[in-house]
Amino acid sequence: MKTARLQTPRRPGKKPSNNRPKDPVGVYCRVRPLTAGDDACCVEVISNTTIQLHPPDGIKVNRNGEFKEMQYSFKEVFGAYTTQKELFNVVAQPLVEDLIHGKNGLLFTYGVTGSGKTHTMTGSPGDGGLLPRCLDMIFCSIGPFQAKRYIFKPDDKNAMEVQNEVDALLERQKRDCQPTATPKAMSSRQRMDPEFADMITVPEHCKAEGVDEDSVYSLFVSYVEIYNNYLYDLLEEVSQDPIKPKAPQSKNLREDSNHNMYVSGCTEVEVKSTEEAFEVFWKGQKKRRIANTTLNRESSRSHSVFIIKLAQAPLDADGDNVLQAKDQTTVSQLSLVDLAGSERTTRTRAEGSRLREAGNINQSLMTLRTCIEVLRENQMYGTNKMVPYRDSKLTHLFKNYFDGEGKVRMIVCVNPKADDYEETLLVMRFAEMTQEVEIARPIDRPICGFTPGRRYRNQAFKEELTRKLELRGGPIDGDLTFTELFLQSFAPLPSVEITDASDEHTLPRLIECLEQRQRARHLATEEVKKSVNALRGMLQDWDSNFSVKENYIQDQTEKMIEKDRIINGQKSEADRLEKKIRTLEYKIEILQKTANIYEDDKRTLQHELDERDQKLHREVSDKRRLEQRMHGVVTDTKMKWEKECERRVQAKQLEMQNKLWVKDEKLKQLKAIVAETRTERPEKPERIPRARDQKVHVRSASPPAVPNAPPVRLRHRRSRSAGGERWVDHKPIGNVEIDTVLQPHIPNAITVAVPNEKALAKCDKYILTHQELASDGEIQTKLIKGEVFKTRGGGQCVQFTDVEKLKQESPVGPRKRRSSPIAPPRDDTTESEWTDVETRCSVAVEMKAGSNFGPGYQHHAQPKRRKP
Numbered sequence: 001m002k003t004a005r006l007q008t009p010r011r012p013g014k015k016p017s018n019n020r021p022k023d024p025v026g027v028y029c030r031v032r033p034l035t036a037g038d039d040a041c042c043v044e045v046i047s048n049t050t051i052q053l054h055p056p057d058g059i060k061v062n063r064n065g066e067f068k069e070m071q072y073s074f075k076e077v078f079g080a081y082t083t084q085k086e087l088f089n090v091v092a093q094p095l096v097e098d099l100i101h102g103k104n105g106l107l108f109t110y111g112v113t114g115s116g117k118t119h120t121m122t123g124s125p126g127d128g129g130l131l132p133r134c135l136d137m138i139f140c141s142i143g144p145f146q147a148k149r150y151i152f153k154p155d156d157k158n159a160m161e162v163q164n165e166v167d168a169l170l171e172r173q174k175r176d177c178q179p180t181a182t183p184k185a186m187s188s189r190q191r192m193d194p195e196f197a198d199m200i201t202v203p204e205h206c207k208a209e210g211v212d213e214d215s216v217y218s219l220f221v222s223y224v225e226i227y228n229n230y231l232y233d234l235l236e237e238v239s240q241d242p243i244k245p246k247a248p249q250s251k252n253l254r255e256d257s258n259h260n261m262y263v264s265g266c267t268e269v270e271v272k273s274t275e276e277a278f279e280v281f282w283k284g285q286k287k288r289r290i291a292n293t294t295l296n297r298e299s300s301r302s303h304s305v306f307i308i309k310l311a312q313a314p315l316d317a318d319g320d321n322v323l324q325a326k327d328q329t330t331v332s333q334l335s336l337v338d339l340a341g342s343e344r345t346t347r348t349r350a351e352g353s354r355l356r357e358a359g360n361i362n363q364s365l366m367t368l369r370t371c372i373e374v375l376r377e378n379q380m381y382g383t384n385k386m387v388p389y390r391d392s393k394l395t396h397l398f399k400n401y402f403d404g405e406g407k408v409r410m411i412v413c414v415n416p417k418a419d420d421y422e423e424t425l426l427v428m429r430f431a432e433m434t435q436e437v438e439i440a441r442p443i444d445r446p447i448c449g450f451t452p453g454r455r456y457r458n459q460a461f462k463e464e465l466t467r468k469l470e471l472r473g474g475p476i477d478g479d480l481t482f483t484e485l486f487l488q489s490f491a492p493l494p495s496v497e498i499t500d501a502s503d504e505h506t507l508p509r510l511i512e513c514l515e516q517r518q519r520a521r522h523l524a525t526e527e528v529k530k531s532v533n534a535l536r537g538m539l540q541d542w543d544s545n546f547s548v549k550e551n552y553i554q555d556q557t558e559k560m561i562e563k564d565r566i567i568n569g570q571k572s573e574a575d576r577l578e579k580k581i582r583t584l585e586y587k588i589e590i591l592q593k594t595a596n597i598y599e600d601d602k603r604t605l606q607h608e609l610d611e612r613d614q615k616l617h618r619e620v621s622d623k624r625r626l627e628q629r630m631h632g633v634v635t636d637t638k639m640k641w642e643k644e645c646e647r648r649v650q651a652k653q654l655e656m657q658n659k660l661w662v663k664d665e666k667l668k669q670l671k672a673i674v675a676e677t678r679t680e681r682p683e684k685p686e687r688i689p690r691a692r693d694q695k696v697h698v699r700s701a702s703p704p705a706v707p708n709a710p711p712v713r714l715r716h717r718r719s720r721s722a723g724g725e726r727w728v729d730h731k732p733i734g735n736v737e738i739d740t741v742l743q744p745h746i747p748n749a750i751t752v753a754v755p756n757e758k759a760l761a762k763c764d765k766y767i768l769t770h771q772e773l774a775s776d777g778e779i780q781t782k783l784i785k786g787e788v789f790k791t792r793g794g795g796q797c798v799q800f801t802d803v804e805k806l807k808q809e810s811p812v813g814p815r816k817r818r819s820s821p822i823a824p825p826r827d828d829t830t831e832s833e834w835t836d837v838e839t840r841c842s843v844a845v846e847m848k849a850g851s852n853f854g855p856g857y858q859h860h861a862q863p864k865r866r867k868p
């Protein structure tokens, strides 16, 4: 027997939830009525979306002790007098509609213990909650389209298999034989547990819109409890020892192939009516209560999860059987969660092991809170923080919902009594935060390609057939073969009632009709035989064709294998060669690199060589230049020294000659005196040639020496009266005493070897006696005159105004400036040398106050260019 194992196509294509439109988590608030004992109320319903919390007396809201009236808004607020029906219509009905249309939903109640969570979810006696109402609505909607039991069969991997009719029938029969089987569909309310009978009596039934009538449905329920972060299956059948009860085995969470979380090994009961489903729920509820009593647990500390799973598959094209197509089966689920009380541990006054449990419970709710916080943060700030779903079983189980696998709704239950104020405040904050989380809208299930309305057409056809069969007296029930149908299409048999013995018409008519039928049957049989033969022939033809083709395929396959082998061989050869190429390439690369390195080295060395070459060249040329310069300097120095030596020799000669001349003169005078005394008249002509022979240098203008008389008249060159001027007579120490006759005599002058400011300040005229070697080798004395001015800077400055030259010259030959007997007379002197004085006057000496320099020449203008 064949079964088609189908996976839940909950996420076709695994579309990223980011691109889908998003809806915020729907958060509703239900305020329960105050119990008789409580009279202080801290919650006020302001509008159908807002409540206000009034801090009771003695509670300080702010640190500074101020009271703060806080308002909280929700999608909708339900006051104390809201009926279960009203709540259901708003909150749960859309989730049931989604479920029927193949989408998932999660509904949980949140609040402190005693706030009405269980009352809201399950209901109280006589007042069924959301759970029985959901079940009722589902069955009302899918009732006529329910699949036969065991057509859908859950596997242990959260997927749903579709079995064929026969397999389903066999399983049904097997179940009927077992005495302790899951409850059969209840036919009447009388058989229901009176404990909950009145909880599922829903006066007004509700039905979903747009139920696909061409699909078959089946509902499965499971009920789990999360206690102390352990998962327990409340529907598990375990044989319990009444004396020593075993602790229940916890279950694990797994992820299916579509990444949906499920409780592994959890019992899933197929239910066919509200009563049956609620009975299953109640059984779980009882088990929970027993466990709480026997294991001393506190029921308010556990989370209960009731999972309604709806499997649906379309009918085939005929509208007769369930389509066993993998991609067409949908499983949607609605999880109804009654959370544990949200109050903090301290408030429960739990002790010992209970305290630990309480801590864990709170841990689950804490994780839920953290997850919501992270989700909200990620959405608000675009971050990608990991949501810690795995930190608790509760959040891990519902991870897919928050990831966009379905609608999420929360009912915040509030007990308005003042004692609960602080806890209610925390509940409100959590609720407010949850509302900010957005969940991607679940995607619509794929549309099946068959013609709509096939179920009714098929039903109509069957009804019509039955009617016709009834008309012809044929079988009403049972399966009809094609031949039977064919035969039934003949004209009906005539009436066979024989009332008269002499009736000769009825039997022959019947015989004729039967013969006719026999003939027709014969004909049809022949026809069928022919068809069968033709078909057989065709099949044989096909068969032979097939075997030929098979042989051909075999042939081709062999060839292909051969070619494959060759290709493989070539491939391995190619691989080998490729490897070799790679190795060679690698070697080439290395060699290339080495060559490059050498090339670089060569370039560097060449460069270095060139540089050194250039340097050498430079050094050689420098050396040559230096040599030339040194040579020039040596020659210059040599010449200078030669001149100097010559000058000194001449100066000495001159001095000696002068002395000689003086002595000679004295001698002559002496002689003359002697002669005078002898002869009274001296011989004059004798003296001149002698003097000439002596070559005494005398000034051209000087008269013969006269004893006791000054040889020259002192000349005052100053234009102004001498009495009115004071002169600074500057005579440098190094000057040679050459006994020039016309030496200037300046009365009242301050004679200095080095001019100083003090002297300059007292005078208004300046004279410098300067000696230098003239070009003809004679010593030339220059009297450089100037006027002293006060400078602006407070110093003194001398403006040269005149130069007087004193020069000794040999009387032999006109204009001969050199009388040295060694040096030959020079005739190449030009007129310009004599007019040099004009140009030299344009120099000035400047001395500033505080100057450390001695007298110096400062050229204020080029010698040849006169200052205007």
Ligand code: ADP
Residues within 6 Å of the ligand: 031, 032, 033, 080, 111, 112, 113, 114, 115, 116, 117, 118, 119, 120, 124, 300, 341, 413
């Ligand atoms: P929880 O599950 O939050 O601990 P329950 O649902 O068990 O609280 O409620 C505690 C009690 O309050 C129950 O007896 C329940 O009948 C009653 N109750 C809660 N909500 C309502 C309501 N809206 N109307 C009337 N009674 C209510």
Ligand code: MG
Residues within 6 Å of the ligand: 117, 118, 119, 300, 338
């Ligand atoms: Mg409860």
